Amino acid sequence: MALDYSKKVMDHFMNPRNVGELDNPDGVGEAGNPKCGDIMKIYLKVNDDTKIIEDVKFKTFGCASAIASSSMATELIKGKSIDQAWDLTNNAVAEALDGLPPIKMHCSVLAEEAIHTAINDYREKHGLEKIPMEIHEE
Amino acid sequence: MFVYMDHTATTPTDPGVLQAMMPYFNDKFGNPSSVYSFSKESRSAIEQARAQIAKAFNAEPSEIYFTSSGSESDNWALKGTLEKSIKLHKGDHLITSKIEHHAILNTAEYLEKYHGVKVTYLSVDSEGKIDLDELKNSITDKTALVSIMFANNEVGTIQPVKEIGNICRENNIIFHTDAVQAAAQLNIDVKALNIDMMSISGHKMYAPKGIGALYIRNGVRPENFLHGGAQERKRRASTENVAGIVGFGKAVEILKGRLNDDKAKISKWRDKIITGILEKIPHAKLNGTRGDERLPNNINFSFIGVEGETLLLDLDYKGISASTGSACSSESLDPSHVLLAMGLKHEQAHGSLRFTLGRLTTDEHVNYLLDVLPEIISRRRNMSPLWEDYLKSKGEL
Numbered sequence: 001m002a003l004d005y006s007k008k009v010m011d012h013f014m015n016p017r018n019v020g021e022l023d024n025p026d027g028v029g030e031a032g033n034p035k036c037g038d039i040m041k042i043y044l045k046v047n048d049d050t051k052i053i054e055d056v057k058f059k060t061f062g063c064a065s066a067i068a069s070s071s072m073a074t075e076l077i078k079g080k081s082i083d084q085a086w087d088l089t090n091n092a093v094a095e096a097l098d099g100l101p102p103i104k105m106h107c108s109v110l111a112e113e114a115i116h117t118a119i120n121d122y123r124e125k126h127g128l129e130k131i132p133m134e135i136h137e138e
Numbered sequence: 139m140f141v142y143m144d145h146t147a148t149t150p151t152d153p154g155v156l157q158a159m160m161p162y163f164n165d166k167f168g169n170p171s172s173v174y175s176f177s178k179e180s181r182s183a184i185e186q187a188r189a190q191i192a193k194a195f196n197a198e199p200s201e202i203y204f205t206s207s208g209s210e211s212d213n214w215a216l217k218g219t220l221e222k223s224i225k226l227h228k229g230d231h232l233i234t235s236k237i238e239h240h241a242i243l244n245t246a247e248y249l250e251k252y253h254g255v256k257v258t259y260l261s262v263d264s265e266g267k268i269d270l271d272e273l274k275n276s277i278t279d280k281t282a283l284v285s286i287m288f289a290n291n292e293v294g295t296i297q298p299v300k301e302i303g304n305i306c307r308e309n310n311i312i313f314h315t316d317a318v319q320a321a322a323q324l325n326i327d328v329k330a331l332n333i334d335m336m337s338i339s340g341h342k343m344y345a346p347k348g349i350g351a352l353y354i355r356n357g358v359r360p361e362n363f364l365h366g367g368a369q370e371r372k373r374r375a376s377t378e379n380v381a382g383i384v385g386f387g388k389a390v391e392i393l394k395g396r397l398n399d400d401k402a403k404i405s406k407w408r409d410k411i412i413t414g415i416l417e418k419i420p421h422a423k424l425n426g427t428r429g430d431e432r433l434p435n436n437i438n439f440s441f442i443g444v445e446g447e448t449l450l451l452d453l454d455y456k457g458i459s460a461s462t463g464s465a466c467s468s469e470s471l472d473p474s475h476v477l478l479a480m481g482l483k484h485e486q487a488h489g490s491l492r493f494t495l496g497r498l499t500t501d502e503h504v505n506y507l508l509d510v511l512p513e514i515i516s517r518r519r520n521m522s523p524l525w526e527d528y529l530k531s532k533g534e535l
């Protein structure tokens with residue numbers, strides 16, 4: 001089946017932003033599993049005083065929409081506080097990409113989950129309470 | 139550059155084929171079933187095509203039945219044989235394999251669900267070949283049909299069809315083979331191979347889409363699939379697709395005439411690509427077998443660490459049309475059932491790519507592919523956490 005991706009998805013897939021790793025990340029989060037064909041890893045650099053995400057990188061195994069979702073999600077949370085970043089929903093990621101095909105919506109969910117896991121990893125390491133993760137039904 | 143490397147998905151209609159078809163759309167539009175002399179032209183054109191196809195596979199013209207597609211031929215062979223056998227209380231058991239095309243697999247599933255048919259799905263080894271002993275051991279006095287594909291569309295593995303034919307003949311069981319891919323690449327003699335029924339499809343053989351045929355050996359009588367008028371000697375209703383049939387006959391004749399030359403040329407390119415990829419791309423896994431037991435035009439690799447769809451899009455950006463059996467390119471998110479049956483892990487099956495060569499392939503295309511592919515793979519691998527984990531597990535990072 002030919003998938004019709006939006007121009008934004010193709011742009012973020014062909015030229016993904018924030019690809020890579022951080023040397024001493026303050027938080028790391030992973031979502032998905034290789035069996036399903038998607039796995040996303042997010043690295044955060046967080047300013048301890050302001051709680052602003054100063055840098056973010058990702059690595060993703062998965063289809064074009066998984067890579068584009070990671071790229072867009074990292075752009076959307078860069079420069080935001082960890083609380084603002086927590087509130088980023090998968091729908092917001094998909095909307096920012098001008099939509100994803102219905103069977104690819106789980107890719108945006110993966111981005112939200114990876115960010116939540118990374119933020120909780122940061123919180124845990126910095127004596128903050130972990131926030132309960134919402135379980136998405138796919 | 140337009141580099142078409144998906145000849146297994148479909149082929150362009152040969153210009154000579156198109157030319158042969160043209161008169162049958164308007165000049166010679168008569169219904170072959172009509173009585174007046176004008177229709178005789180359509181009728182004899184169909185019989186000429188039937189003879190062309192019969193000759194190519196060493197069958198009798200009376201054994202070739204035109205259908206709308208390979209899928210219809212597969213449906214007819216399975217449903218017609220099992221329905222008839224159940225009606226005559228001769229058995230309700232079907233033996234097929236785990237790596238069949240969905241035209242077979244989903245039909246078998248339908249027969250299980252609606253007709254209580256018992257289906258044995260033979261397993262395959264890591265190269266995609268069935269085990270003849272497992273076949274022999276699966277046969278019971280209820281077995282009505284064995285349907286094993288001649289060659290696989292994803293990995294190109296050719297089955298031991300002659301041995302399967304012999305086993306079925308010895309046990310008096312009807313043997314059907316889906317030769318939709320094999321017939322486009324190999325010399326097939328249905329008599330020598332003891333094949334009772336065989337599905338073929340025009341659009342894999344440089345004829346148009348939507349025309350196929352089922353070879354049914356004289357004496358074998360599956361129940362009809364399409365009921366209605368008396369066309370195809372009362373065995374397949376519906377006014378004939380005359381132009382399609384004419385094109386199919388012509389295409390098979392042309393294909394047969396050049397098959398040995400094409401096979402030699404195309405298998406050389408195939409081997410050059412396989413060797414080139416293995417040399418240039420680390421941890422590339424060839425799926426299927428090598429040499430004469432592989433379709434001359436098929437190349438299938440798994441690239442651990444990357445997902446197939448991303449590679450297809452990267453290749454498309456470079457002008458290369460390829461394919462994958464992997465999750466994201468299909469409606470379902472499951473990876474290829476063929477690769478899983480061959481024992482690949484899910485993440486390997488997700489990262490597979492298929493290139494299939496044919497008449498559009500050139501030396502330049504082959505070199506171009508080998509130039510651009512390594513860079514595409516390494517760029518995507520560098521974005522992948524799985525690749526990093528894999529290298530660590532191999533002690534290479």
Ligand SMILES: Cc1ncc(COP(=O)(O)O)c(C=O)c1O
Pocket residue numbers: 146147206207208209210212239241287290291316317318319339340341348349350
């Ligand atoms: C092995 C095999 N069987 C059957 C089919 C279905 O043929 P058609 O497209 O003519 O229905 C295909 C086509 O992809 C095939 O490769």
